[in-house]
Amino acid sequence: DIQMTQSPSTLSASIGDRVSITCRASQSIGGFLAWYHQRPGKAPKLLMYEASKLESGVPSRFSGSASGTEFTLTINGLQPDDFGTYYCQQYNYYYTFGQGTKLEI
């Protein structure tokens, strides 16, 4: 099974900050990585796919990058709506989610 390890587990930031979340895959996943944002009591929302492609309707302050098996989600200019938990997901071989990064603003 492919394991996905996110860091940090918790992140505190202020409005306007630039923050980054990292996700490392236990083996090559060929760039088939997605990022989701989840607010309490809601379903996850797709932000990025194929590591760096922005889902339709998602603000351009979100961006993604990849280097081997390490993937990064960056948010430029944090907004109040951005609090919540972020998950990475590999979909190269079945599907595995990371354990989550809670972003506190």
Added chain:
Amino acid sequence: EVQLVESGGGLAKPGESLRLSCAASGFNFRADYMHWVRQAPGKGPVWVARISNDAYNKDYADFVRGRFTISRDNAQSTLFLQMDSLTVEDTGFYFCVRDVKSRFPTWGLGTLVTVTS
């Protein structure tokens, strides 16, 4: 508007069964693969099962294989998950998810399954 609405969750004892349903609307249901994903309280999402658009191919996570069965009725745009031999570890929210080119852009609101003795 693309919409997925789950139902059928509730309280069950270990060893009992539940059947979840997911009503889809706003898209060509019969064209897309569909999934069930679950999330225990305070934990990350975990993929449970997948079904192809024609229902010919079905795949399951190891921890539910042999106990859960995914199915669909394309005429009624409805996805199902039959859950047998439930355990306390099956407790959580179950989400119906639409697959678009292997990513998950559409999720339902979820239905809560609680397994307790």
